[in-house]
Amino acid sequence: MNKTLTIVxxxxxxxxxxxxxxxxxxxxxxxxxxxxxxxxxxxxxCAILLLLILWKAKNIERRVNGKD
Structure with missing residues (x-):
């Protein structure tokens, strides 16, 4: 999910x-x-909380895979 879409x-x-x-x-x-x-x-x-968790999980995934 894109950062812009999450913010929207x-x-x-x-x-x-x-x-x-x-x-x-x-x-x-x-x-x-x-x-x-x-x-x-x-x-x-609840939706905001779940979106923030997803956003953070994507950041962690990017760092683990070395794309940051």
Whole structure:
């Protein structure tokens, strides 16, 4: 996976976090559409974490293979 593509996916996930944050009802965060927004935020955070792990793994692979 290309570094640019990884950054684009991270930015998209961050955009989803911002969008879902606007849908949150802070009085009742686990009711109705607010629950869906919480799930979306958690899923986006997981996606960012996985992309960062992939990015780091690719860097390690490049160094082990001597392409750096």
């Amino acid at each position: 996916f991270i930015l998209l996930a961050m955009g989803l976090i911002v969008f879902n944050f606007t849908l949150l009802d802070f009085q009742n965060p686990f009711v109705g559409d607010s629950l869906i927004a919480v799930i979306g935020i958690v899923a986006s955070l």
